Amino acid sequence: MQTPAPVDYVRATSVADALSLLQQHGDEARLLAGGHSLLPMMKLRLARPEILVDINDLDELRGIRIDGNEIVVGAMVTHAEILNSPILFEHYPIFREAEKVIADPIVRNKGTMGGSMCQADPAEDLSAVGAALRGTVVIQNAEGRRTVAMREFHEGPYETKVADGEILVEVRYPILPGSGSAYEKVERRSGDWAVCAAGACVTISGGVFSSVGIGIGAVNAEHFTAVDAEAFLVGKEPTAENIATAAQMAADSCDPSADQRGPADYKKHLAMELTKRALTRAAAAAKGA
Amino acid sequence: MEISMKINGAEVTHDVEPRTLLVHFVRENAGLRGTHWGCDTSNCGACVLWVDGTPTKSCTMLAASAAGHDITTVEGLEKDGKLDPIQQGFIECHGLQCGFCTPGMLMTGRWILDNNPKPSEEEIREGISGQLCRCTGYKNIVDSIHWAADHPAENEVSA
Amino acid sequence: MTAVQEVPISAGGNPIGFGSMKRVEDQRFVRGQGNYVDDVNLPGMLHSAILRSPWAHARIKSIDTSAALALPGVIAVLTGKDLEGIPRPSLLGDNFAWMPTLSYDTQAVLATDKVRFQGQEVAYVIAESRYIAKDAVELIDVDYEPLEPVMDAKRAMDPGAPVIRDDKGQTDNSITDVHGHKTWESGNAISTAEAIARAEADPNCVVVTQEVMYPRVHPAPMETCGSVAHLDKVTGQLTLYTTSQAPHAHRTVYAMVAGLPEQKIRVIAPDIGGGFGNKVGVYPGYVLSILGTIVTGKPVKWIEDRGENLMSTSFARDYHMTGKIAATKDGKILAVDVDVLADHGAFNGVAQPTNYPAGFFHIFSGSYDYPDAHCKVTPVYTNKAPGGVAYACSFRITEAVYVIERLVDCLAAELGMDPAELRLKNLLKPDQFPYTSPTGWVYDSGQYEKTMRVAMEIAGYDELRREQAEKRARGEYMGIGISFFTEGVGAGPRKDMDILGLGMADGIELRVHPTGKAVLRLSVMSQGQGHETTYAQIVAHELGIPPEDIDVVNGDTDQTPFGLGTYGSRSMPVSGAAAAIVSRKVKERARIVAAAALECSPDDLEWELGRWSVKGDKERGKTIQEIALLSHSSLELPEGVEGHLDATAVYNPPNLTYPYGAYICVVDVDPGTGVVKVRRFIAVDDCGTRVNPMLVDGQVHGGIADGIGMALMELIAFDTDGNNLGGSFMDYLLPTSMECPSFELGETVTPSPHHPIGAKGVGESATVGSPAAVVNAVMDALAPFGVRHADMPLTPSNVWRAIQGNPIRVDMAIE
Known part of the structure; x- marks a missing residue:
């Protein structure tokens, strides 16, 4: 079977320790979280770090909690924990809907939010969710912490704002009282990466959309979102026609490429169809709808 | 590096390369061949065992990361000569x-x-x-x- | 349901005969104590890994192994050049760089001149650990000159296409079989063409033409292929632990390939983690592990990783089929003609009987009564992995069933006729058996309409059609798909069937110990089918020995008699018959012993399960256990009768057996996304006598999952550069528990008249029969959109594109 290339291993005892280890080893070091993105790459020898800094002992990176008007999800929170979190489910059912279709139950036991987000696969689901929810990523380095909006987090496929010597420590999601949210995904088979996925989080007030967040994955949507479609809907009634128009705008803003998951025309169609479905369900779930 | 973990209740210690996958540690070092591997890409689940009671794909975990933890494999299911x-x-x-x-x-x-x-x-x-x-x-x-x-x-x- | 036979129950709680007995082998498997090839560790054992070609077609300019050899822990690195230097005292070429395939072609063990598919074996590393072996593979530097790859079977036929097999002096990409044929035909070309022409000219008839492709798929058992080879230099004994469905045939091939005396080779197939045809072929990796132990003098283990398994070992299908079906407008089928372009990859490595170069594809006329059928198969080389007959295909009956069952559905759509009604109208009638098909097969027995009606009843067919009509009116798309298949399995009569000259008969050996316990030694090889259980049941059925008192041995050439192994659903039809016959031999010997003990004539005795007794005086008798002891005792036996209670047999089947079945699949299609959900799957199999109905159902379950996989997701496609796009389980998608419904099974039992216990074999029935049912269901769902056909796999994008009138070409990369 496939085996990783030789590598050194060290366990960090704290975030500060991890940061100092990263600093010490520079770009030859990689953080090891759940390992479900990194280790397969290492086995294929597509990744060959010289040293792994294991951060699984860092309890300070775990936990889902409410802090003021934000929900804070630690980087080392596993997908299974997100799936089963009552806090997240209460405020954002989109998490449960997305997590149910991320990989499989065993992978979700181990894979972490931070690991998934830093791997930054273009089809990564929590990136689409985070875009829809307008989350904020908290990154720590030797100098301290900085924040980056989810919608500015990605630099491109597999590239994020987390630089060498930095750790993504948590993501903060603003609580939107009365919001409705939903996630739609088409995959070739359960556990597969998305052919296309779309999430929506909306609030409705006075019969019109008061806020709209759209997240779209796997179809090369800029920053996993569709700002024109969002802007179009704000202030409009949640009618099928308005939602369809917005969904089409969202699809038009995507630039998918063909691969074995499907041709570009199909993926573009899915961007429309799934955005429409997610918006429709989110609108129906929003209080005041 | 020297790695110790509990496997089915017994302490197991071996000196292995840091890159050793948990599935290999269990199979080759601990000699428990009931845990299999089938795919390399975390898809097939033939390598599932428990780490601290939670099912884990052991082809996608380093033995080093499992050090100090409790591992349970299929060999640990039978208790006192009675099948689970x-x-x-x-x-x-x-x-x-x-x-x-x-x-x-x-x-x-x-x-x-x-x-x-x-x-x-x-x-x-x-x-x-x-x-x-x-x-x-x-x-x-x-x-x-x-x-x-x-x-x-x-x-x-x-x- | 089954007419449950009254079978006595043993002290161990098992049926003494046929019935749903729990499996013997499970005791070790549920404890994690199976013994698979990668579990074999010998003292001093070395590990190995193969460097494979990244190119589909390239000339090898040079190979530099120095860095790999310099890596600590590396013992040896072999290249094709090295193998050319190892003389081979055999009939099959003078060096080790090339080996024979099972179809009388040659295949490179390690490439010397060119690489001909992505993933081809280029160099072999032997090292102290598998980690070091993999490290060393990376350090080998190969200088390739890329050549234009031929990835499209149609392109392979172009006069200007690059020639793949220039090593054989070829000037094109055609394949010539051992008989000198470049195309393989069956049936009556003239009468079929005339029948179709008549139908075309007749306003009361229709002719439907449809191109269908059965794309390249892979058996992908959960355990990959591998071997541990050990040559004892003192005794000259070579022991090979290997993933083999056919240990005896493999031993003979190794004797030929390695030039080693056959009696010095012991092939042991331990527990096998699924085969499905993947473990029939002889792969370079196995041969390399043998060379590895020859070169190093130590045991050498080779275990392929999943990518290697998917990219280099036996693929299945890759048949481009164009079918024509002619019928009257009221639905009577008149004739079928099929033209096939067969993509065999870079080496003709199909594993099938010599006289059947297209396998049993020409059974495509199916389960229907019509006089004229013809097919022509044209094989070509392409720059893809070799293989072709694998994945539970019953020697390409999968392709045959798929094409006829798609054609029948296309015909039903053309006629506006219900596909069930059309099938019922054409199915063979019970009084037509034995039935000689238009392509020459002699079907043994069947009650097709009965089986079809059982399936329709379980499905609630009429109700399903009503539900479908209501849903269509609401804009919801459900589909109902039917497949009715007939297989010919149990290869086969040795006068017609051999592989590499080895006739397809199976040996067996039964020994009853003095205490009445028995051991049965099989030539066939379980890969999960449960031979240790079912074969004990056959002996129990024949001799009345409780199955728990019978050990079944298979998989070790030193411990079992010769036979060709398990594939093509042949275990039960061939070795199952052998087990019954060898038991009957023992029973007859027991009769003589009993007669001697009872001081009567053998003719005065009658048999009831497990006991010979005097006719009319049942009290006077001897149990088989008593007879076993007597047979080893000082009891005087008649002149010429040897003692003991042992027997051997070789079963040469007089004909194939012909299991069949009716399958119905119900799907729901979301036209907005193209997502298909298999809601129900009904399977009614008739495989004759069921030795262990629980295990028969298990075989059918697995095959249905295969069918769902192939119909909806499994695929190995290639891009035009020659890259394999299905080289991992990330891309080669197997169905999970979420894609499979809870299957609904029924059965009819029509015994085979020529099989000693009436069994027909069922291992591949569902894999053969189910893909067409799923595809037909999806096409039925899409009928309102005017869709008649789209090729497998019906992925969401392919379904959506089919609705747009533009289905995807599945065998090449999606653009």
């Missing part, structure tokens, strides 16, 4: 053919029941969806887990 109901269920309901996916299925099946003593068919199907079986079409695996749910061991707390 999940093992008996697979025999009763013909839940295996070639037997290659079976250890992983057993570990996940046991875990499903530990968390949900009366799972629905849908819950079982969802629970084993990260593990591939090429022989059974899953129907008898689902039935086997149901059988175990219906025949808990005497010492199991009924919920």
Whole structure:
């Protein structure tokens, strides 16, 4: 079977320790979280770090909690924990809907939010969710912490704002009282990466959309979102026609490429169809709808 | 590097390369060959064992990361010469053919029941969806887990 | 359901005969104590890994192994050049760089001149650990000159296409079989063409033409292929632990390939983690592990990783088929003609009987009564992995069933006729058996309409059609698909069937110990089928010995008699018959012993299960256990009768057996996304006598999952550069528990008249029969959109594109 290339291993005892280890080893070091993105790459020898800094002992990176008007999800929170979190489910059912279709139950036991987000696969689901929810990523380095909006987090496929010597420590999601949210995904088979996925989080007030967040994955949507479609809907009634128009705008803003998951025309169609479905369900779930 | 972990209750220590995968540590160093591997890409689940009671794909974890933790493998299911109901269920309901996916299925099946003593068919199907079986079409695996749910061991707390 | 036979129950709680007995083998498997090839560790054992070609077609300019050799822990690195230097005292070429395939072609063990598919074996590393072996593979530097790859079978036929097999002096990409044929035809070309022409000219008839492709798929058992080879230099004994469905045939091939005396080779297939045809072929990796132990003098293990398994070992299908079906407008089928372009990859490595170069594809006329059928198969080389007959295909009956069952559905759509009604109208009638098909097969027995009606009843067919009509009116798309298949399995009569000259008969050996316990030694090889259980049941059925008192041995050439192994659903039809016959030999010997003990004539005795007794005086008798002891005792036996209670047999089947079945699949299609959900799957199999009905159902379950996989997701496609796009389980998608419904099974039992216990074999029935049912269901769902056909796999994008009138070409990369 496939085996990783030789590598050194060290366990960090704290975030500060991890940061100092990263600093010490520079770009030859990689953080090891759940390992479900990194280790397969290492086995294929597509990744060959010289040293792994294991951060699984860092309890300070775990936990889902409410802090003021934000929900804070630690980087080392596993997908299974997100799936089963009552806090997240209460405020954002989109998490449960997305997590149910991320990989499989065993992978979700181990894979972490931070690991998934830093791997930054273009089809990564929590990136689409985070875009829809307008989350904020908290990154720590030797100098301290900085924040980056989810919608500015990605630099491109597999590239994020987390630089060498930095750790993504948590993501903060603003609580939107009365919001409705939903996630739609088409995959070739359960556990597969998305052919296309779309999430929506909306609030409705006075019969019109008061806020709209759209997240779209796997179809090369800029920053996993569709700002024109969002802007179009704000202030409009949640009618099928308005939602369809917005969904089409969202699809038009995507630039998918063909691969074995499907041709570009199909993926573009899915961007429309799934955005429409997610918006429709989110609108129906929003209080005041 | 020297690595120690508890496997099925016994402390196991070996000097291995840091890159050693947990599945290899368990199979080659600890000599417990009931845990298999089948895919390299974390898709098939033939390598599922428990780390601190949680099913984990051991081909996607370094042995080094498991150091200090409690590992349970299929060899640890039988207690005092008596098969766990999940093992008996697979025999009763013909839940295996070639037997290659079976250890992983057993570990996940046991875990499903530990968390949900009366799972629905849908819950079982969802629970084993990260593990591939090429022989059974899953129907008898689902039935086997149901059988175990219906025949808990005497010492199991009924919920 | 089954007429359950009254079978006595043993002290161990098992049926003494046929019935749903729990499996013997499960005791070790549920404890994690199976013994698979990668579990074999010998003292001093070395590990190995193969460097494979990244190119589909390239000339090898040079190979530099120095860095790999310099890596600590590396013992040896072999290249094709090295193998050319190892002389081979055999009939099959003078060096080790090339080996024979099972179809009388040659295949490179390690490439010397060119690489001909992505993933081809280029160099072999032997090292102290598998980690070091993999490290060393990376350090080998190969200088390739890329050549234009031929990835499209149609392109392979172009006069200007690059020639793949220039090593054989070829000037094109055609394949010539051992008989000198470049195309393989069956049936009556003239009468079929005339029948179709008549139908075309007749306003009361229709002719439907449809191109269908059965794309490249892979058996992908959960355990990959591998071997551990050990040559004892003192005794000259070579022991090979290997993933083999056919240990005896493999031993003979190794004797030929390695030039080693056959009696010095012991092939042991331990527990096998699924085969499905993947473990029939002889792969370079196995041969390299043998060379590895020859070169190093130590045991050498080779275990392929999943990517290697998917990219280099036996693929299945890759048949481009164009079918024509002619019928009257009221639905009577008149003739079928099929033209096939067969993509065999870079080496003709199909594993099938010599006289059947297209396998049993020409059974495509199916389960229907019509006089004229013809097919022509044209094989070509392409720059893809070799293989072709694998994945539970019953020697390409999968392709045959798929094409006829798609054609029948296309015909039903053309006629506006219900596909069930059309099938019922054409199915063979019970009084037509034995039935000689238009392509020459002699079907043994069947009650097709009965089986079809059982399936329709379980499905609630009429109700399903009503539900479908209501849903269509609401804009919801459900589909109902039917497949009715007939297989010919149990290869086969040795006068017609051999592989590499080895006739397809199976040996067997039964020994009853003095205490009445028995051991049965099989030539066939379980890969999960449960031979240790079912074969004990056959002996129990024949001799009345409780199955728990019978050990079944298979998989070790030193411990079992010769036979060709398990594939093509041949275990039960061939070795199952052998087990019954060898038991009957023992039973007859027991009769003589009993007669001697009872001081009567053997003719005065009658048999009831497990006991010979005097006719009319049942009290006077001897049980088989008593007879076993007597047979080893000082009891005087008649002149010429040897003692003991042992027997051997070789079963040469007089004909194939012909299991069949009716399958119905119900799907729901979301036209907005193209997502298909298999809601129900009903399977009614008739495989004759069921030795262990629980295990028969298990075989059918697995095959249905295969069918769902192939119909909806499994695929190995290639891009035009020659890259394999299905080289991992991330891309080669196997169905999970979420894609499979809870299958609904029924049965009819029509015994085979020529099989000693009436069994027909069922291992591949569902894999053969189910894909067409799923595809037909999806096409039925899409009928309102005017869709008649789209090729497998019906992925969401392919379904959506089919609705747009533009289905995807599945065998090449999606653009």
